[in-house]
Amino acid sequence: MTNAVHATGLVKAFGDFRAVDGIDLTVPAGQIFGVLGPNGAGKTTMLKMLATLLPIDGGEAHLFGVDVRREPHRIRQLVGVTGQYASVDENLTATENLRMFGRLQGLSRADSRATAADLLGRFGLEEAADRAISQFSGGMRRRLDLAASLIKRPPLIFLDEPTTGLDPRTRGQMWDTIRDLVADGCTVLLTTQYLDEADQLADRIAVIDRGSKVAEGTPEDLKSSVGASTLQLRLADGTDRVHAAEVVERILGVAPALTPESGRLSAPLADADRAADVLIALRQVGLGVQSVSVDRPTLDEVFLALTGHDAGDQNDPAGPAGDDRHDPLEVAA
Amino acid sequence: MSTALIDRPAPRADAPTHPTVDPDAAVASTRPRNTLRDAASHTMTMAWRATMKMRRNPEQFFDVLIQPILFTVMFAYVFGGAISGDVQSYLPIMIPGILAQTVLTTCMATGVQLREDMDKGVFDRFRSLPIARIAPLAGPMVADLLRYTTAAVLTFGMGIVIGYRPDGGVLGVLGAILLAVFTGWSLAWVFTWIGTIARSAQAVQGMSMMLLFPLTFLSNAFVPVKTLPGWLQDFVNVNPVSHLVSAARDLANHGTVSGEVGWTLLAAVVVIAIFAPLSVRSYMRRV
Known part of the structure; x- marks a missing residue:
């Protein structure tokens, strides 16, 4: 089976500073892969390159065999991205947001309405469906944000620090949701600063430090090394x-x-x-x-x-x- | 931070039951690019988003409502006597000038608001979706047609209130409004481009002002060209705003479609042809 992510020698340079400095990454389909590292290690930059949000300065990347550089439009159809900060529209309600993203991805009016209702139900947001996003708590925004990434049921989901800033209970809910995604057949690539999060969720972990990968293995491998x-x-x-x-x-x-x-x-x-x-x-x-x-x-x-x-x-x-x-x-x- | 190892829980009983995601099928169903129809549909969705935003923030309409009224009255009574002898005979010269000015100022807001909008998180998602790259720019511009039309109609309305009687009749006035709205829409691409290259909304405002003042005041909008020094006349005569004003005068005051209409449309098309691709390019480069 083709790997969900296969990247070799990824490089991103901002002037003299190499934010990502030759990272190799292979993520088998159907797994949760954790990228662990402190702030500024290059995790988000790497994710953005793989999601076509930043040009790749060096190296190669394929998602399910599709070349990220050559076919960015196909890549965008395969990846759902949920960033560190909620990327939903503050001026719209939760339903309006999901319907808009549905329409933008080619769903008919009826389908986008049905999908929005379905996702709001699945993420426990029915009651907030018609409320302005500005009244949402941090956890609700994250959930809506993740819901917005799932409209077209992409096979690969990037989660950039999905639980940073959430309280422990909401964090646990988010973990359950992420596990459900994989049970559903998705592959999840997530970045985190928390060892316990990577430990709880990931099948494999790569540790990133200053733009380079310093270790990779199962959570057990990693902990036995220390x-x-x-x-x-x-x-x-x-x-x-x-x-x-x-x-x-x-x-x-x-x-x-x-x-x-x-x-x-x-x-x-x-x-x-x-x-x-x-x-x-x-x-x-x-x-x-x-x-x-x-x-x-x-x-x-x-x-x-x-x-x-x-x-x-x-x-x-x-x-x-x-x-x-x-x-x-x-x-x- | 102590990290207890907990056994990974089995999938929950209430886990989603819809069919599983199949990566191979997903890859096979991807399309290499958007069609023109997709682009149009995405643009209309973006326009819908912009109108929702206008509805939720009605204060955005203040400039469009107040400026035409204020400027029409101010210019008529301040400059009327000096330039044309009295207010009444100045109105046919001035109203098409104000029309061009208000529509241009309204375009500037298009660029400023785009810049504000682009800093918001939702634009990250737009960039990550397989949507036509032009849609996030063109959508708000389509919605802004509403603003240009409002500004143009109010300018004529206010003129009529203070005594302007356009001899071109209803059709002539409608023609002038349509032309002004279209020209405004094309010029909005310039401000949109500035919106994509500037670092902040304030910078867009500043840069746009620098562009806007020479364009509107170094034209025939408010004064007869023959009163200007020769070197300035040369600029005024090629300024597209002058062509728009002359065309609007011919339409509204005489009901005639003059060659000026052609020049105005040509200038508008040239502006779109240059600045639409530039805007999309710099929008896509933006991190």
């Missing part, structure tokens, strides 16, 4: 953080990451039992601990393990200083 769990230590007030970091490194053989604002240390654990060894060692040298927890790894830790730097904003492409921002020594100084 250790089974993470030790989180909050030091007691006045404790020497640098000294504590040295102790942790001596026991675990890995330098812990220091969170500057709260005096917290975190370090990957191959085995959760090792946490006890760390605590004993800290006690022996007289360093106080306020709280201890052993958690599953977060996106930050995945990033630290994969790229050697944290997953902070990367909006400033010229700033190599970003690399050292959370250097333990600098924080302690």
